Amino acid sequence: MTNMTRVAGSRDDFQLVHHLTLTGSQFEIGRALTEEARRLGWSPMPVDPIVGRARRTWFERHWPQHHARMDGAAAALGLDPDQDELALDGLSYIPEGSGCSAMWIPPSAAADGHGRIGRNYDFFPTTAGEIMGGAPGPDELPMASRPYVITTVPDEGLSATVITMNDLDGCMDGINSAGLAVMLLIADFETAAPPESVAPQVGLASVQLPRFLVDTCENADQAKQALLGAKHYDYGTPLHYLVADAHGQAFVWERGRDGREHIVEFGDGPLCVTNHLLHRNPDPMHLPADSPASFGSFGRLRTLYERSKGTTMSGQDLRDSLRAVAQAEDPDVPFRTLWSSVFDTADRTLSARFYLGEGRRYSEELVFAAR
Template sequence: MFFEEKVITGSPNEFMEVRHLKIRGSNFDIGKKLAEIAYNNHHAMPYPATTKYKYQLEYFKNNYPILLDRIQGATDYFSNINIEDNSYDFSSLIYSSGLPGCSVVFYPPTTTEHGSPVVSRNFDFTTGTITGEIPADNEKPAFANPYILELHPDEGYSSLCVSGYEMLSGVLDGINSEGLVVTLLADDDAITHYPIEPTYQPQVGLNELQILRLLLDTCANIEEAKKALHMNKHYYTLYPLHFLIADKYGNSFVWEQSHGRNKEFTFDGDKNHPQVVTNFPLYKYQSESQFPDTDDRLSMYNRFCNIKENIKRNKAPYSINFIKNVNQQVSFHDHSHLRESQCPTRTLWHSIYDIEDRTILIDFYLGEENETIKRSGYIHLSL
């Protein structure tokens, strides 16, 4: 097994410290190493196992054997520190959590200056704890330690992704070696207007973060991704989400589920126009005229309209600088709040995936000094 770890920006004295982990080896070895990092760096522990855990492992065996191998590696690691494998569920190693706000745009190759498909994504979140409170003296903000995970397994596709909640099986956004990009966004409409029913612990099936890891590990294009989404059982541990998925061929789609999680909706992109999504479900609205009125500059509806109008005012093809500017126009950098919080909301990172080159340009929020926001500047990473 090959392992490399680097701090690519930030420090313990800044808002966040970002590490790039590169692991090459068997899925068993990858799982064991990720468990070691989760435990040593964040004291992450597996959940207590329920009586359904054996059925969950059987599900992975039949539907996602790559993850089962990683779970077995994590199980092996924890067995060496006196945690019995029959008492715990090793399918997730959560070290933080929360509900992000996001603005994502997919630019088909016909719309970019350099002819490569591009996904541009803001990840917005409170600068406080997962509940938006001011961190205590011995407490870190929820997103103090995001990771760039670069995995090269012996079985399944290689991938480069951002992780911030969970170490073993979760993804927030990423790209694989076949040119598939995945992104997730909170479904604020479902959370605001309907009772939600999180499981708060693993179940049989794939949770809201694991499903994107499955797509990166096993899917080469959006048709394979659609099939995987339809063929697998979904549940959410904490929050309902929706996804934008894109591939190297210039195809994209948004995947959504009804608030009761009983219906699925897919919205295919247009190969000649960018596809936009924020934090409301597209299936609820036939046109923008149906959006609720709001004066909040950075509401999920106004961010969507701002992006669409900005793109419409400018003719394709679009440069990378233009793509950066579009997302910067809807980034959180003032007194706007994504949700009620004691701490300000900030765009914690802006990632640009160049699908043809299998690269990420990513810019992180590092804190503030004298009311001036400090950012890392765009860091280039290649798969």
């Protein structure tokens, strides 16, 4: 069953946000997601048949939920699910990439004993044409102006609620019915570069990785094993991921400039993350000064850490901290905070405020359940 409702904004606001709820088998969920993606202009991308076959085999072995949804995509497109020439996933409708700030408050540091993650999703408020240095195309909308909240309730397995800016079968933020929450952030502005190729590869693309975890893992230990055992790739923009569970465990996963994988943990205290590699700067008390290339990443982390260290924080304290590091409405600053979200891992909920326009206009905070 498919149900879609408008939950925030209008065509006169910067963002118009829809909540898409899908129930049924993973096959049926995949078919419905593909039908919505086609309505938004998506079409499958050609892929080297050898790579296409290897991708399907990898998903079947390691991410069967996604593999079943790809079979549903094939049904929506009238294609043989075993064909190898087209990628039946990557349901992208706008480009990807972002800044961001996030903070995990473990149950031991929370006023009510609920572990929470708060995050600001910072992104360009302009069109793809403008980002590339040109003029917007006719009727071209800003890249992040049509986000989706997607709740999936499969017949078997974990339910989840996610927020996505650009990819209906991936996400930027997500939480599942076991209380596992995941979010992605840019990890290293200095090494970000245009991709040499956007062709699908074997394994997990950047925005698929959070969806993979909320589909397959119930706690942080399982997520660590899943990440260390998975193949994954990015498109020129290094990302890292904040993962937390309902048992009070959290970590940041990131890949270093040398290609090695790193799991960063801060014990039982708050864990703050912005847009630099944490394993290279593990001490929040001794961070470099920001440069034009760092976009305030070190200063934002320093602010979050100073507000959270040695104190008990309420949900409102967390929200106030996010506001303290939100992007300024400065014409010289390329980002705006396009949504702020709070995950309650005890209640299995995702709450979000969406950006409606200049003057710090946001929607009311909306609450979505993952179960």
